[in-house]
Amino acid sequence: MLRCQPGHAALTVLIAAALPGTAFAADAPSVFEACMNGAQSTPEYTECSRVEIARQDKILNDVWRHVSEKMKAFDTRAFDSLLNEQRKWIQWKESACQYYQNGFGSEGKSLRYPMCFIGILRDRITHLSALADEL
Secondary structure: OOOOOOOOHHHHHHHHHHOOOOOHHHHOOHHHHHHHHHOOOHHHHHHHHHHHHHHHHHHHHHHHHHHHHHHHHHOHHHHHHHHHHHHHHHHHHHHOOHHHHOOOHHHHHHHHHHHHHHHHHHHHHHHHHHHHHHO
16 A cells, blocks of 8 residues: 655555556555655656656566567567567657646656656556467
């Protein structure tokens, strides 16, 4: 269970809402949870998010390597399709959630955008992991 400092209840709701389909307390790494709960300023929230995005990106890259190797061994035409999909997903990912950067003020930039982006990375990790399990 998330334990927020006084005044952080809205942050807890924001984090939980930004990571749809997950039980935030169960799925989020305790280091990220602790970092966000302990943050007192916009730069601190931004740093917590930066570290978590980098961690999720590394996980995604590891999962991609795993599933792409399995897919190549399974069927090269299927791999070509998956590679094409991944390239399109990367383009989409880079433009996703930008509305939070462009009109939601500092809360959008330091909280909402990173939470949205982390959710996108986690969703792709889940999707590719499930695909690897099918192969």
